[in-house]
Amino acid sequence: MGKIKLQTIKKSQFLIVIVLIILNVTTGCKQNVSQWRGPDRDGIYNETNILNEWPEDGPDLLWVYEGIGKGYGAPSVLNDIVFVNGEQDSLSFLFAFDLEGNLLWKSPNGKEFTGTGLSATYPGARSTPTVYNNLVYSTSGMGRIACFETSTGNEVWAVDIVKDLGGRESEFGYAESVAIDKNNVYCFPGGVEKNMAALDRFNGKTVWSSEALRDTFSYCSPIFVDLPNRKILITHSRHNLYAVDCSNGEALGSYKLEGYEWDGEHCNTPVYDDSFIYFVGNDEKGKGAVKLELDQNGENITEVWYNKKIRNNFGGFVKVENNLFTTIKGNWLKALDVENGTVTDSVKVATGSLIYADSKFICYGMNGDVNLINYKQNKFDVTGTFKIKQGTGHHFSHPVIANGIMYVRHGNALLAYKIKK
Template sequence: MRTGMVIVCVVALHVAVHAGDWPSWRGPNRDDLSTETGLLKSWPEGGPKKLWDTREAGLGYSGFAIVGNRLYTMGSDGKEQSSSDFLICLDIETGKKIWQLKVGQYLENGWGGGPRSTPTVSADGAHVVAIGAQGDVVCAKTADGSEVWRTAMKQTNQDDPKNLGGSVPSWGYCESALIDGDRVLFTPGGSLGTVACFNLQTGEKIWQSDEMQELAHYSSIIVVNHFGRKQYIQLTASKLFGLDENGKLQWQADFPGRVAVIPTPIYRDGSVYVTAGYGAGCMLVKVSADNQVQEVYKNNEMKNHHGGVVLVGEHLYGHSDSVGIICQKFDTGEQVWTDKKRDGSKGAVAFADGMLYCLAEGSGECFLVEAVPGGYSERGRFTLAPQTEQRNPQGRVWTHPVICNGRLYLRDQEIICCYDIKQQ
């Protein structure tokens, strides 16, 4: 990958986010629920038709933000200490690179280096924000990839007014920035405040949540309407908490996270669900209108590592460590069914048009499952191909599948594949 900015001719226009676009991590509502309809209900042998594949994504596990005819992701240009993380823009019709922008220095770790964060596109489509593994935060213009502003989450000189006081987590900063109107939120962690809020246009800090001083882990912030008032909810290794729009702590609950807390919280009508792997299990809390917290349940039915969980109707679907893909009641935490007879199902889960799109992290198999509480019903399976030769031996196919505008996007390191999943 070249370190120069741009590769093909760019028209200096941007496209506002519309219904059906996928502008950030886990989609517009950060829940991995696509509103797509008219999709295939079963797949032929060999899977749906592939439209293209590209090797221009760089190394890493970053997901996709898709707005208009552009796909935004991240990748590094190598595995050496001198390598860099890049924000990358591709054409969704061809997979060809439109532009790239250096974000920060590459971070190596035992499970494979490269960025894990997904870029976030603003509602007007004019800006995109990306987070590098070392904690560099960059805002760029979507039209041409030119840099608007940048900051760094990692601890700098304590006398520096721009110091956010963060420390890089073991596997790097992995969260995806939240854009809420003209604000950008992310999680430096540390004694200066767990969450920071910046002005999207200028890059000036608005606030940092000094009442909460937890270290950053790997989950991403969600924004919710909590009984008529905006709240930002985040999860760390030991705390689940809500902040108001001024960064003031509204409530908190203990969560027994262990080695790595990764999945994004799920909110519905005052209830907040979280889960993590390494035996941490899952928890549901009820937060009242006046921010009183009641634990509804805490159990080990769902122990989701990092493939994510989706809430469809009254049921949760996701992979539980050492069990398999399960269906779980949201309000009680009871397990409804599991596919534990099927090996190798650990991985990511997304939802669209009544179906679960599951991607096995070990084999790269993608399989289609009905999202119904009546039992596990698979409707097709194929193996992602080609697969990378550059993956760390300990690494996996960790990028979450994305369904957008009748297409399925999958990634294995530098390779992105695009499939047509529309009904004909």
């Protein structure tokens, strides 16, 4: 009996150890970053049990908050707090809400972009806050990057990338949602001497600045890529797609963007997968959707294919398995074969911002329609449409999904929909 009892105790202890390990792993794997276009900045949200079709009147609207000010920047959600930028009376503010839509705090971040001439028709906040653990980082359209405590909204530090780093203002303001890793905040001031920079994420001090390509910035938010021997950042400038070394800002491989017009509006964030870079531009004389190959050192970028007919300004695109998906002018959603860039299927939906979750696409159209689209056996199937009625101004924001809730920003309104089964 003693032996059996001893074995039982050992088994119990073993089970306890296993449970503790599982709990520890689960806790360790808890998402600690929330940012532009999802966990990997590729428009893909790791959600499950999303509705297969929209109800006739749309999914359940849990709450609406009207009063976040002008802007197009999407929200970010982490640790039960929703963050979003907005412009009120020419000033930039970062708002924080609980999951029931109650305002927790509101913190100023200097002047916000209001524009002149043509750009005055597109005023307001542009960027999405980047949240890392207990700190949230916000960029105004005038180039003020500020770090706040997530719990209180107290400002920890701020850097004006125009005044402090020699940045250059552009016609439509700064729209970059800053990339952040364990130690640094990476930004693109666009100046001649300090073209790109890394800031200490805890105090805002400059870690390095680089001339990079000495090109003016566009409206792109960058991505990280871990190569065998270095970590790099990939982004667009006005005339180039290029990579820099994250450790020192050294300019690496680049690819010239042809046919840019107006202000070099390369807004879409590139996507990297298995040695290849994908991007979709909007310039009429440019190359549209492009696939590039990146070598293992990040020093050479070569063109694989392009499709001039696939153009998208700022609605983003998604790569899923062997296809690239994006909306184009004329209200079409297109699927492209990533091997050669040819169109494999199309469906009529309003041109807009595209994300992906649980084998489904959600497209928030510029006309206010929110479409749910399944893609099976290389065919699109639209399984529901509803219209965003609250809010003001253009329907330019990108939808966000967190824990089965879809957040949509329309101008001064933030809406939360339950889209989980």
